[in-house]
Amino acid sequence: MNTSQEATPEPAAQQRLDHAPLRSAVIVNPNRVEGLDELRRTIETQLADAGWPAPTWLETTAEDPGTGQARQAVADGAEVVFVSGGDGTVRACIEGLAGTDAALAVLPGGTGNLLAGNLGIPPRPEDGIRLALDRGRRAVDIGEVDGQAFAVMAGMGLDAAMMEDAPTALKAKAGPLAYVVSAFKHLADDEMKVEVRVDDRPVLRRRARTVVVGNVGRLQAGVNLLPDAEPDNGQMDVAIIAPRNLGHWVQLLVGVVTKRRRVPNMEVLRGSRISVISDRPQPRQLDGDVIEPSKKLEVSVRAGALWVCVRQPDTPDAVSERLTRD
Numbered sequence: 001m002n003t004s005q006e007a008t009p010e011p012a013a014q015q016r017l018d019h020a021p022l023r024s025a026v027i028v029n030p031n032r033v034e035g036l037d038e039l040r041r042t043i044e045t046q047l048a049d050a051g052w053p054a055p056t057w058l059e060t061t062a063e064d065p066g067t068g069q070a071r072q073a074v075a076d077g078a079e080v081v082f083v084s085g086g087d088g089t090v091r092a093c094i095e096g097l098a099g100t101d102a103a104l105a106v107l108p109g110g111t112g113n114l115l116a117g118n119l120g121i122p123p124r125p126e127d128g129i130r131l132a133l134d135r136g137r138r139a140v141d142i143g144e145v146d147g148q149a150f151a152v153m154a155g156m157g158l159d160a161a162m163m164e165d166a167p168t169a170l171k172a173k174a175g176p177l178a179y180v181v182s183a184f185k186h187l188a189d190d191e192m193k194v195e196v197r198v199d200d201r202p203v204l205r206r207r208a209r210t211v212v213v214g215n216v217g218r219l220q221a222g223v224n225l226l227p228d229a230e231p232d233n234g235q236m237d238v239a240i241i242a243p244r245n246l247g248h249w250v251q252l253l254v255g256v257v258t259k260r261r262r263v264p265n266m267e268v269l270r271g272s273r274i275s276v277i278s279d280r281p282q283p284r285q286l287d288g289d290v291i292e293p294s295k296k297l298e299v300s301v302r303a304g305a306l307w308v309c310v311r312q313p314d315t316p317d318a319v320s321e322r323l324t325r326d
Contacts, residue, residue, distance in 0.1 A: 022080050024105075024132070025056040025073035027066055027093055029085030033109040039084060039125055043107075046129045055082065060089055070096025078102055080132050080309065084109040084125065087152065090116075091287040094306060095149040098142050103307035105132040114152045114287065118216035119231065119310050128309075136312020139304035140231040141215055145297060150215070150286035151231075151306065156276055156297040157192050157210035158241075160283035163290050191244070193279040198238060198271035206267070211276045212239045213299045225256055226268065234303035238269040274299040 026043055030036060044054055056076060058069040066083070070093040073081050083093045084107040097104050107128045108116045115121075119140075121128055142149045155163075194211060196204045214237045217226035229237040243252050243265040255263035276297040284291050 021050070021052040023053060023055075023077050024080040024082060025058060025069075025076065025078040026082040026084070027058045027060065027069045027073065027089070028083075029060045029065070029089040029109070032085045032089060039107070042126055043082060043129060046126060046133065050133045052133070060085065060092070064092075065089060066092030067095040069093070074100050074102050080105050082107055082129070082132065087114055087288045091150055091152075091289055094142060094151050097307075098149055098302065098305045101307065103132070103137045103309050105129070105309040114218065114220070115216070115308075117222070118152065118218045119308060121310065131311055132309040134312060136310055137307050138232060138310050140306050140308050141234060141236070142302050142305045143213065143215055143236055143299045144302060145284070145286060145299055146291070146294075148286055148291065149302075152216055152287045153212055153214045153219075153285075154287075154297060154299055155210060155212045155285045156278065156282050157208065159210045159212055160285035160290060163283075163285045163288050191242070192282060194240070195275075195277045196238065196240060196269070197275045198269045199273050201271070204240075204269075206240050206242060207244075208240050208242045210241045211297065212241065213237070213274050213276075213297070214239065215301075223256060224259065227259060228268075228270075232304065234301060235270050235272050236274065236299065236301055238271070238274050240267040240269070241265065242267070272301040272303070 024047065026040075028036060028039070033039065040057065047053070047055060056073060056078065058073065060066045060069060066085070066089050070081060074097065079101070080103050081093065081097060082105045083090055086109065090106055093104065105128060106113070106116045106121050107125045108121065108123050113123070116123070121131065140151065142151050143154055145154050191207045191209050194206055194208050196206060196211065212225065214226040214229045216231050217224050217229040217237070219225050226237040226239060241252065248265045251264040252266055255266070278295050281293045281295050283293050284297055
């Protein structure tokens with residue numbers, strides 16, 4: 001990890017003392033972002049008004065959803081990388097930015113935008129651009145599974161099956177409701193037998209419908225599954241979700257929505273090394289991207305590996321408080 005990431009973040013007022021313009025790049029998913037020409041004009045106008053040079057403009061492709069573009073931006077000297085697209089585009093760019101000094105500036109687009117929602121990043125592109133210009137930023141953790149990065153959540157079992165089966169057309173029209181439709185298809189699926197190990201603690205043997213590893217807690221529609229998850233504590237929260245019938249599902253949903261400290265049919269652990277082994281291959285997902293099924297979901301945490309442009313309060317102590325509250 002870069003030594004600069006270990007330092008206490010300065011208040012915004014101190015960061016703004018350095019008005020030197022920064023080099024930047026913009027990575028967009030043309031299939032997920034409407035009004036590309038307008039977005040480009042907005043970005044270039046705001047940067048020019050702030051005295052920043054014109055950004056490099058890069059588009060994702062079917063062959064490369066953003067990782068290569070992010071690495072190219074860093075190699076070309078970008079200090080801020082604006083990303084506009086869905087969660088998959090953001091995750092791909094994170095793989096290219098992790099471990100570098102370049103900061104990710106999320107401009108929400110497409111469907112989902114879970115990282116932006118969890119970090120309090122506003123939905124309007126012009127507001128997201130302003131965050132980068134104000135130089136507020138925070139080093140957050142990322143997780144790795146099979147060499148692939150994620151910043152929101154990894155999952156194994158029902159949640160990944162939901163992601164896999166949610167119709168693309170319905171997601172575009174109905175957003176989070178598409179996942180509800182998909183979930184009903186899998187409510188009767190057989191539960192998994194899993195062995196869960198967190199750090200060096202004893203192995204837990206459980207029956208579960210899904211296991212979710214979260215760097216942050218909020219899902220679609222603002223549902224806060226893991227309210228104690230923190231994006232910059234070097235650990236991730238592990239939810240073992242094990243309802244066995246419709247009544248259990250109702251209890252679980254009510255517990256999550258009403259923010260109970262102990263949610264029925266859900267067990268929560270925390271650590272920096274997580275291993276989940278199932279009795280049979282299961283669907284898996286990273287930040288909503290479905291990856292190859294496997295019996296294993298092994299997560300390692302890279303603490304403070306990613307700089308993200310966020311709203312910067314006036315005091316250092318308020319930074320983490322805002323990230324966990326917003």
